[in-house]
Amino acid sequence: MSELNLTRLYAADAGFESQLDALLAWDESEDAAIHQRVLEIIGRVRREGDAAVLDYTARFDHYEAGSAAALELPRAELKRAWDSLPAEQASALQKAAERVRAYAEHQKADSWRYTEADGTVLGQQVTPLDRAGVYVPGGKAAYPSSVLMNVIPAKVAGVPEIVMVVPTPRGEVNALVLAAAYLSGVDRVFRIGGAQAVAALAYGTQTIPRVDKIVGPGNIYVATAKKLVFGQCGIDMIAGPSEILVISDGLTDPDWIAMDLFSQAEHDEDAQAILISPDAAHLDAVAASIDRLLPTMARREVIAASLGKRGALIQVGDLEQAAEVANRIAPEHLELSVADPEALTRRIRNAGAIFMGRYTAEALGDYCAGPNHVLPTAGTARFSSPLGVYDFQKRSSLIFCSADGADVLGRTASVLARGEGLEAHARSAEFRIKP
Structure with missing residues (x-):
């Protein structure tokens, strides 16, 4: 058994449903103190515009811009970042961008119409948003992949202007993030973050333009701000911590499974990694792999905290029951590490992204497979979908x-x-x- 005391659940137990509910519970976004603080930030940005943004940037990011104009990074700086990238990084970024763009091209919706016998014409006109805002985290880590995933679908949709915000703590910029912004075609970049950046995008300031929709991940303050400005502009989703659910038939190398669980657990202490299998011995083997491999991980403390608090090994009767539990969980990422993933996929109704087969690691989807890595979390895959081109297009009904x-x-x-x-x-x- 795991030294982490990983939660072990059995689907056959009478209390399984309530135990699963407790494991999945996530409500940090309802924190009243955070909610009130974010409301204050939004209100001040609405009233004071640039002055409030400058003050919050100095206070929270410890960066004194001097003027609102200095908050904007010129496109020449983005190009310098791209030109200075090591060849290996530039090539990887280029390949990832090409795959994301190729996938997005398949998502474009077209306008259509039909004419009835009496001459009445009905249809649908599809148009892109006028301006989109992209939030890119810049605190604990830098995510150039997030730039590609949020910007490229908007570009494919035909959005004329994309405004990116990214915090630069103590003035430090991340070259890979700026290079990704250049490569993906971002039009304007502002070095701001937090709830104040969301408010600036939603309402506009003297310098920062108002956008029609805000997309991109962030911390709890960013997520709360997005929730509170919804209606003033659109948002992609309220994202919770990262999640991975693996269904294994017991025949996949336990080390592979353990590392796949680590791949999401290393994001933060609140991430959730769960393994479901009908094979009790396999669950034990994966627990042993976790114990053996964890000390070798650079982010072992974060992984240990995540697995200890929200991770689990779940034993089910068979793969059919595993699919039922997966649909109940509605995970962000679902790996089907089984002999016949195609058959099991047909049983899955609720999942942000489905990774089919033993060789399809979730990490491939995070970076370069092609489908978007911005996915519904916290069970919202029951009613929502991955970010895509359709999120940057509007549909107008046509009636003549x-x-x-x-x-x-x-x-x-x-x-x-x-x-x-x-x-x-x-x-x-x-x-x-x-x-």
Whole structure:
């Protein structure tokens, strides 16, 4: 058994459902103190604009910009970062960008219309957002992959202007992040972060333009700010900690499984890594691999905290039951480490991304497989989807009525409007009815 005292659950136990609920519980976004603090930040940015952003940047990021104009990084600096990258990094970034773009091209929705017999034309017009905002974390770690995943789908959708915000603690910039911004086609970059950056994007300041939608991951303050500005602008999702759920038939190398669990646990102490298998001996073997491999990891303290607090090994009766439990969890990342992943995939209804087969490590999806790594967390895969081109496109209904069509539709609309007691609606339709 694991020295971490990993939670061990058994699907056959009478209390399994309640135990699973307790394991999955996540409600940090409802912290009242954080909520109030973020409200104050948003309110001040709305009132004071650039002055508030400059003050918060100095206070939280310890960076004195001097002026609002100095918060913007010129495109020439982005290009210098790209030009100065080591060849190996530049090549990897380029390959990842190409794969993300190729996948995104398949997601583009097209406008359509059809004509009815009386000449009425109905359809849908698809247009890109005018301006999108991308939040890129810059605190504990730098994520150039996040730049690619958030910016490229917007570019493929045809968004004319993309504004990126990234905190630069103590003025330090990350060359790989700036290079990714250059490569993916970001139009403007501001060195700000936190709730104040979200507020600036949502409402605009004297220097920072207001956007139509904010996407990208961040800490609890960023997530709370996104929740609070929703309605003023769109957001991608309220993201919780990273998650991985692995279903194994017991025949995958236990070391592989352990490292796959580590790959998400190393993000932060609140990340969640779970293994499901019908093979008790396999669960024991993976626990042993965890104990043996953990001391070799650079981020072993973070991994240990994550696995100890929110990790679990779950024993089920068979793979069919494993799929049922997975659908109940609705994980961000789901690995199907089984002999016939295609068959098991057909049983999965709720998952952000499904990694099929023993050789498909979740980490490949984080960087370069092609599909987006911005995924629903905390069970929201039950009703939401990965970030994609469609998140940067709007759909407008098209309706054209011929004289004959107005006559036919007007008679139906009149009856329904009068049934609802809305006379003006009815008479508006009736004016177009033929005598």
